[in-house]
Amino acid sequence: MSVNQNLNPKSILMIKSHSAGVGDLLRSSAAWRVLKNRWPQAKLHLLFLSKHPGYASEGLMGAHHLLDSCTFLTLREKSPDVKGVSKTPFKRLLSEALHLAVDKEVDCVIDFEMHGLRTSLLTWCLLKGMKKKKQLTPLNSVGVGQFPLRSWFYGQSSASLEDFAKARAKPLPMDYTDRDFVALSALGLERNGIPIELEVARSEVVKARDLLNSFEVKPWKERIERLPVLGLNIGCGTVDALNRRPDLKLIASALVQLFKQQPFNLILTGAPNERDVNKAFLELLTNELENNLNQIQTISWVDLAGETDVLALSAVVSLCNIFVSSDSGPYHIAVALRVPTFCWFVFKEPAAIHNVTWCRHGINPTKDEFVSKVLELFHQNK
Numbered sequence: 033m034s035v036n037q038n039l040n041p042k043s044i045l046m047i048k049s050h051s052a053g054v055g056d057l058l059r060s061s062a063a064w065r066v067l068k069n070r071w072p073q074a075k076l077h078l079l080f081l082s083k084h085p086g087y088a089s090e091g092l093m094g095a096h097h098l099l100d101s102c103t104f105l106t107l108r109e110k111s112p113d114v115k116g117v118s119k120t121p122f123k124r125l126l127s128e129a130l131h132l133a134v135d136k137e138v139d140c141v142i143d144f145e146m147h148g149l150r151t152s153l154l155t156w157c158l159l160k161g162m163k164k165k166k167q168l169t170p171l172n173s174v175g176v177g178q179f180p181l182r183s184w185f186y187g188q189s190s191a192s193l194e195d196f197a198k199a200r201a202k203p204l205p206m207d208y209t210d211r212d213f214v215a216l217s218a219l220g221l222e223r224n225g226i227p228i229e230l231e232v233a234r235s236e237v238v239k240a241r242d243l244l245n246s247f248e249v250k251p252w253k254e255r256i257e258r259l260p261v262l263g264l265n266i267g268c269g270t271v272d273a274l275n276r277r278p279d280l281k282l283i284a285s286a287l288v289q290l291f292k293q294q295p296f297n298l299i300l301t302g303a304p305n306e307r308d309v310n311k312a313f314l315e316l317l318t319n320e321l322e323n324n325l326n327q328i329q330t331i332s333w334v335d336l337a338g339e340t341d342v343l344a345l346s347a348v349v350s351l352c353n354i355f356v357s358s359d360s361g362p363y364h365i366a367v368a369l370r371v372p373t374f375c376w377f378v379f380k381e382p383a384a385i386h387n388v389t390w391c392r393h394g395i396n397p398t399k400d401e402f403v404s405k406v407l408e409l410f411h412q413n414k
Contacts (some may be wrong), residue, residue: 048145052089057080061098065098076099082107092346143155209228264355292324374391
């Protein structure tokens, strides 16, 4: 595989399609950063082919500081949950993608997907369509040569996922953040430990502070300035994610044990469909507090389940000194914001672990293990 040393793109269209989850897309930000570091002048445009219109990640990606634009095209006429829904014709997808590429004066298309042929064909047709429109700038395309015939659709192609992992001694399944670098290896670009990243607009932070101040919780009002804030996202409110939700009673007990050594204020986050789980958790927490702490020493809490969209959630997370989460979107948001983070895994999930200094994790941790690792984060970030 030879790398085009003369490549100097000014406008890059990045195609993704696998998952529109907040965490899945946010983990691509390490690849975006590497592209920006290599070509600082290049504008980055994300084109995502989505199965679910109106996904929460759309707002977050639309505001991401590394992206110059973000476009979601729906692969079906409506959500897959609706029966009898027809697929969006490929011709329409191509027409909209071509309009975007011409409008953004794209001179390089990177297909990050490694399976199937839809994005490969879309990439090939895009370049063909732009040439027909007499675009004068040189056009380049990059993709994953997951199998020999797939390489034919691109100007430059990488090795397969398996060969990429083997050459770098990376275990499979591979870290989701690393997966984007399979395609980028065709350009000679490596991750080299670059973390994922996110920035929150100051206006969102101001709104988050106003939201917290609106809660008439006297202990919170009195102690917010002198105690660190621990954010907690129990999460996993959808049916397909229930197996990733930690045991509520164990979390409640672990937090009370932590509070005895390091007092904190508590912010609970969550989607609208996670109000019930937060309510159940707070009942368990109240019982644990009554059994383990006196009336003077107690945890002040605010429950924000259903109170924030994804941008406001990011702002709330940025205000936390420590963030504890299940394996869900807010976990990746916290890591991207460089907030000291503990992820409570229910089962081993190597591909979801962030190996950065401000993150710890545990697989069904004991209370002692949880407290020890969170205290490390507290002391490390004082």
